[in-house]
Amino acid sequence: xxxxxxxxxxxxxxxxxxxxxxxxxxxxxxxxxxxxxxxxxxxxxxxxxxxxxxxxxxxxxxxxxxxxxxxxxxxxxxxxxxxxxxxxxxxxxxxxxxxxxxxxxxxxxxxxxxxxxxxxxxxxxxxxxxxxxxxxxxxxxxx
Amino acid sequence: xxxxxxxxxxxxxxxxxxxxxxxxxxxxxxxxxxxxxxxxxxxxxxxxxxxxxxxxxxxxxxxxxxxxxxxxxxxxxxxxxxxxxxxxxxxxxxxxxxxxxxxxxxxxxxxxxxxxxxxxxxxxxxxxxxxxxxxxxxxxxxx
DNA sequence: CATAAAAAGGATAATAAGGTCTTTTAATCT
DNA sequence: AGATTAAAAGACCTTATTATCCTTTTTATG
Ligand code: FES
Ligand code: FES
Numbered sequence: 092x093x094x095x096x097x098x099x100x101x102x103x104x105x106x107x108x109x110x111x112x113x114x115x116x117x118x119x120x121x122x123x124x125x126x127x128x129x130x131x132x133x134x135x136x137x138x139x140x141x142x143x144x145x146x147x148x149x150x151x152x153x154x155x156x157x158x159x160x161x162x163x164x165x166x167x168x169x170x171x172x173x174x175x176x177x178x179x180x181x182x183x184x185x186x187x188x189x190x191x192x193x194x195x196x197x198x199x200x201x202x203x204x205x206x207x208x209x210x211x212x213x214x215x216x217x218x219x220x221x222x223x224x225x226x227x228x229x230x231x232x233x234x
Numbered sequence: 235x236x237x238x239x240x241x242x243x244x245x246x247x248x249x250x251x252x253x254x255x256x257x258x259x260x261x262x263x264x265x266x267x268x269x270x271x272x273x274x275x276x277x278x279x280x281x282x283x284x285x286x287x288x289x290x291x292x293x294x295x296x297x298x299x300x301x302x303x304x305x306x307x308x309x310x311x312x313x314x315x316x317x318x319x320x321x322x323x324x325x326x327x328x329x330x331x332x333x334x335x336x337x338x339x340x341x342x343x344x345x346x347x348x349x350x351x352x353x354x355x356x357x358x359x360x361x362x363x364x365x366x367x368x369x370x371x372x373x374x375x376x377x
Numbered sequence: 378c379a380t381a382a383a384a385a386g387g388a389t390a391a392t393a394a395g396g397t398c399t400t401t402t403a404a405t406c407t
Numbered sequence: 408a409g410a411t412t413a414a415a416a417g418a419c420c421t422t423a424t425t426a427t428c429c430t431t432t433t434t435a436t437g
Contacts, residue, residue, distance in 0.1 A: 234337070293404045
């Protein structure tokens with residue numbers, strides 16, 4: 092469904108956001124431990140997220156990553172489109188160059204329903220709401 | 235969503251099935267032209283589908299591929315699991331090694347809903363029904 | 378100001394996915 | 408039987424993704 096980058100990226104952002112709420116900055120080695128991801132690769136992904144203003148990074152001693160208060164409202168869809176582009180929202184399920192209701196592929200109508208559900212789910216899910224849900228039940232970011 | 239193999243494979247099977255209903259065998263070069271896919275690669279994919287008894291192949295002059303009458307009832311889910319395995323039906327959206335409601339990831343409940351929709355769609359869609367739908371409207375397999 | 382901590386950036390390596398080519402096997406038709 | 412046609416099989420190549428390593432830059436603090 093998502094690329095590895097995107098999977099790690101989502102887990103990382105969620106972890107950082109959660110820690111930011113508790114006023115903690117977290118560094119890459121902590122992040123990759125807590126979400127069980129390859130450290131250097133995760134650093135690369137976080138660079139992208141930083142450049143796209145999804146997370147904030149601070150260099151130097153006591154530096155690390157945070158999600159700023161006003162960024163808690165961003166939707167998971169934004170994280171996904173930074174890391175995986177938007178082909179998942181727009182592409183044809185059978186790989187045709189363009190998905191278009193005017194000349195649909197055999198799966199078009201059935202597929203766009205699922206694709207749109209995914210899109211809506213990601214667009215309606217804010218980082219904040221994910222974090223809130225995590226306090227209601229034992230939720231994990233690594234296994 | 236699906237791998238390239240799976241996209242080409244689904245398109246190929248649908249094309250072959252459609253031709254089989256019209257009593258035509260089709261060879262690889264026709265298939266790859268009609269679904270706009272790389273020929274040699276498509277041949278590889280069809281080998282897999284043949285080994286898994288989804289399509290039937292006949293060598294030699296007037297050979298080619300067909301979908302036999304009694305195979306018209308197979309579900310798209312079978313084609314997908316032959317080509318892409320079943321991680322798409324079972325895997326965690328955030329890439330955890332196992333998806334498990336007992337220790338869910340932050341997206342678990344929202345994600346399994348979409349994943350199950352996809353699964354059901356594929357399990358409820360037979361090859362025959364896809365072909366039938368194609369006679370009702372202008373549907374395309376290449377672009 | 379030196380030092381240490383941390384992210385950023387560049388280069389490279391490993392693996393997987395996507396794709397091609399050549400040889401072998403089998404069927405059909407003179 | 409021999410020529411021809413077509414798929415099967417396997418070796419090989421290419422590209423993209425995933426992952427690591429190492430150097431540079433930034434910055435807080437003693
Ligand atoms: S054309 Fe294939 S999903 Fe729309
Ligand atoms: S644990 Fe992640 S989707 Fe179920």
